[in-house]
Amino acid sequence: MSVPTLKQSPANEHTRILGIGAYRPDVIVTNDDVCQWIDSSDEWIRQRTGIITRHRAPADVSVIDMAEGAAREALAKAGIDASQLGAVIVSTVTHPYATPSAAASLADRLGATPAPAFDISAACAGYCYGIAQGDALVRSGTAQYVLVVGAEKLSDVIDNTERTISFLLGDGAGAVVIGPSETTGIGPSVWGSDGSKWDAIGMTHSLLDVREYSAAHHGGTAQQPSALSSEEVAVTDAAIWPTLRQDGQTVFRWAVWEMAKVAQQALDAAGIQADDLVAFIPHQANMRIIDEMVKKLKLPETVTVARDIADAGNTSAASIPLATHRLLQENPELSGGLALQIGFGAGLVFGAQVVVLP
Amino acid sequence: MASNEEILAGLAEIVNEETGLAPEAVELDKSFTEDLDIDSISMMTIVVNAEEKFGVRIPDEEVKNLKTVGDAVSFIAGAQAA
Numbered sequence: 483m484s485v486p487t488l489k490q491s492p493a494n495e496h497t498r499i500l501g502i503g504a505y506r507p508d509v510i511v512t513n514d515d516v517c518q519w520i521d522s523s524d525e526w527i528r529q530r531t532g533i534i535t536r537h538r539a540p541a542d543v544s545v546i547d548m549a550e551g552a553a554r555e556a557l558a559k560a561g562i563d564a565s566q567l568g569a570v571i572v573s574t575v576t577h578p579y580a581t582p583s584a585a586a587s588l589a590d591r592l593g594a595t596p597a598p599a600f601d602i603s604a605a606c607a608g609y610c611y612g613i614a615q616g617d618a619l620v621r622s623g624t625a626q627y628v629l630v631v632g633a634e635k636l637s638d639v640i641d642n643t644e645r646t647i648s649f650l651l652g653d654g655a656g657a658v659v660i661g662p663s664e665t666t667g668i669g670p671s672v673w674g675s676d677g678s679k680w681d682a683i684g685m686t687h688s689l690l691d692v693r694e695y696s697a698a699h700h701g702g703t704a705q706q707p708s709a710l711s712s713e714e715v716a717v718t719d720a721a722i723w724p725t726l727r728q729d730g731q732t733v734f735r736w737a738v739w740e741m742a743k744v745a746q747q748a749l750d751a752a753g754i755q756a757d758d759l760v761a762f763i764p765h766q767a768n769m770r771i772i773d774e775m776v777k778k779l780k781l782p783e784t785v786t787v788a789r790d791i792a793d794a795g796n797t798s799a800a801s802i803p804l805a806t807h808r809l810l811q812e813n814p815e816l817s818g819g820l821a822l823q824i825g826f827g828a829g830l831v832f833g834a835q836v837v838v839l840p
Numbered sequence: 841m842a843s844n845e846e847i848l849a850g851l852a853e854i855v856n857e858e859t860g861l862a863p864e865a866v867e868l869d870k871s872f873t874e875d876l877d878i879d880s881i882s883m884m885t886i887v888v889n890a891e892e893k894f895g896v897r898i899p900d901e902e903v904k905n906l907k908t909v910g911d912a913v914s915f916i917a918g919a920q921a922a
Binding site: 529734735738739770 | 879880881884885887888891900903
């Protein structure tokens with residue numbers, strides 16, 4: 483049997499980040515605000531987390547709205563028209579629809595239709611997962627330009643009165659455009675998962691639990707009428723809304739110990755040393771984790787360390803591009819230099835790569 | 841394998857690096873939280889560094905049992921002997 487030879491898309495040898503954008507919502511939540519809900523103090527929160535304020539989005543600003551704001555700036559900085567995008571990727575765990583994706587709507591708003599569009603669920607590693615995918619898509623020639631967005635509205639999935647994670651979290655979005663390059667602008671991705679720690683960070687319960695509760699508590703079902711009064715229903719409703727929790731000690735230890743190794747692997751894979759870097763841009767989870775990673779990696783003082791968490795809080799998938807955007811605004815001379823970025827979070831999942839700053 | 845004195849000295853060095861406390865202040869009967877004022881995050885950092893230094897594994901569920909410096913020294917000595 484004679485089989486015709488298939489064509490493949492011509493590959494691009496190198497890729498780089500062409501432009502970056504950010505969207506920071508304008509509601510500022512201070513530590514004193516947080517202390518209305520939990521028994522704590524500004525000093526305690528600063529000392530344990532390094533966080534001074536977080537930005538949160540008002541009710542009428544969605545994950546897609548924030549993603550669009552960041553994406554438009556990234557496209558403009560890259561000098562790329564949305565119609566040139568070969569894929570739109572949104573990393574998020576807070577787009578409130580399991581389907582359709584945030585990315586499909588975003589692509590349409592931007593004028594990128596019919597670009598393929600999909601969301602990534604990799605929590606705080608989502609942006610680095612997106613860079614891994616965008617890099618692979620452009621190098622393989624499957625796409626010429628890829629938009630990668632990290633966008634989160636974590637304020638929708640927190641319980642202000644709990645103490646493990648809610649007070650750390652903020653909202654926002656960051657975006658980049660990846661495209662072909664004459665030289666290597668994105669080093670090999672070191673990425674992975676450890677589902678044995680599935681319970682370490684995540685939602686308190688599933689959508690199926692929500693269905694069960696609402697069936698039982700709102701007049702019940704034909705087979706099982708609700709036995710609750712309307713006051714009890716109101717209390718249960720607040721309790722059933724899924725919110726985030728973490729086992730802080732387990733996560734801290736994993737982040738400091740295992741992630742420093744992953745960060746080192748990303749340096750090794752790129753064939754560079756710590757003192758070749760101009761910047762270190764870890765996921766902004768906790769200032770103490772950042773400080774420990776800097777020590778473990780023995781980063782020289784010449785490396786600028788992103789510490790956007792002080793003002794932005796932890797914004798999950800948005801934290802690395804937001805921190806990168808700010809670093810470049812405050813230190814434009816870093817543009818063109820090498821940055822090590824690493825994301826890690828619920829899954830557990832992680833991803834790291836060395837990139838040339840746009 | 842390190843002697844208990846060596847483990848104590850090593851721990852004192854780790855605590856000093858994390859908190860700035862003088863190594864002499866790190867004594868066997870001192871409580872990490874009450875006497876040495878070490879918070880939960882510093883405690884995890886100390887645990888991670890102790891694992892590296894002494895080549896032992898200190899499980900998360902064991903950390904809450906390490907109330908005093910002596911508890912930690914005994915646990916590390918036992919883990920090294922195992």
